[in-house]
Amino acid sequence: MAVYHEPVLLKESIDLLVTDSNGTYIDATFGGGGHTREILSRLGKDGRVLAFDVDDNSRRIADELSSEDGRLSFVPQNFSHLKEFGKESGLDSSAGILFDLGVSSYQLDNEEGFSYRRDERLDMRLDKKLDISAYEVVNSYQADELADMFFKFGEEPRSRVLARAIVKARGKNRIETTAQLAEIVAHVCGRSDKTLSRIFQALRIEVNGELDSLSAGLDGAVDLVSRGGRIAVISYHSLEDRIVKEKFKFEAATCVCPPEAIICTCGKKARVRILTRKPIAPGETEIRANRRARSAKLRVAEKTI
Numbered sequence: 001m002a003v004y005h006e007p008v009l010l011k012e013s014i015d016l017l018v019t020d021s022n023g024t025y026i027d028a029t030f031g032g033g034g035h036t037r038e039i040l041s042r043l044g045k046d047g048r049v050l051a052f053d054v055d056d057n058s059r060r061i062a063d064e065l066s067s068e069d070g071r072l073s074f075v076p077q078n079f080s081h082l083k084e085f086g087k088e089s090g091l092d093s094s095a096g097i098l099f100d101l102g103v104s105s106y107q108l109d110n111e112e113g114f115s116y117r118r119d120e121r122l123d124m125r126l127d128k129k130l131d132i133s134a135y136e137v138v139n140s141y142q143a144d145e146l147a148d149m150f151f152k153f154g155e156e157p158r159s160r161v162l163a164r165a166i167v168k169a170r171g172k173n174r175i176e177t178t179a180q181l182a183e184i185v186a187h188v189c190g191r192s193d194k195t196l197s198r199i200f201q202a203l204r205i206e207v208n209g210e211l212d213s214l215s216a217g218l219d220g221a222v223d224l225v226s227r228g229g230r231i232a233v234i235s236y237h238s239l240e241d242r243i244v245k246e247k248f249k250f251e252a253a254t255c256v257c258p259p260e261a262i263i264c265t266c267g268k269k270a271r272v273r274i275l276t277r278k279p280i281a282p283g284e285t286e287i288r289a290n291r292r293a294r295s296a297k298l299r300v301a302e303k304t305i
């Protein structure tokens, strides 16, 4: 059977994350559990891992693992509510939190509508409880909403032309499948893999509210991590990385007054120290062994108060 997901930057991320072998760690994105297993291997009998994921397949794997290792508990929830569900699970603070963003290889290769490489019904929901799938977005958004989405989340320069082409095509027949959508994209923007993956990624970000979840998840993480604990984030594209970089920069700043202010009146205190001035990227050996690692960037911050 194919591997569910090959964990990315495994050693680099967990070396920086785990500082207390008896601490309680959060894996905000369990996936196939690669990072969780590595965290557990570094913990003693009093250490714990609370793992989040919205995908039912991850839940199945986590249930198997937690039946063998009682130190793991699984929370089938969006990490945007990490603080609330952490508290509900009896956690007042955490020794460290990991986010390994995006989708797993299993989701890309097997779940519905994530990839333009397979012809399937448009779906792209990580959490099947969400009401709106890629099908509804493509077939019901106004042209300017579609254009904004492709421009903002896919950085597509021909976003307006593409949006108009989608609206025109669905006026004749509903766009049901990934192949139908890919055909329109290829016609307007070109048939390159880079373009198709950017457009499909934009749709996935919209369907799952990925950037809003990330901002909320990071807010919760900075609140929940205890002093000396760390937040490690592995991102896979510039939109995610920018949010992580800006959040860490804001939390590390001692003053956010406007530059023209003569004295500081904001009273802001730094809550973290950034441990990775430049993000850590996978080495050539990892990229050769796992192509999906090629765009990964790891940023880590340590809570100081």
Ligand SMILES: C[S@@+](CC[C@H](N)C(=O)[O-])C[C@H]1O[C@@H](n2cnc3c(N)ncnc32)[C@H](O)[C@@H]1O
Pocket: 005, 006, 007, 008, 028, 029, 030, 031, 032, 033, 034, 035, 036, 052, 053, 054, 055, 058, 077, 078, 079, 080, 100, 101, 102, 103, 104, 126, 213, 214
């Ligand atoms: C790259 S995979 C994680 C792989 C994992 N680190 C491993 O080693 O197997 C990302 C996972 O995060 C989950 N995910 C993405 N956004 C989420 C969110 N907002 N809340 C909870 N889980 C999320 C996805 O369902 C997916 O399983």
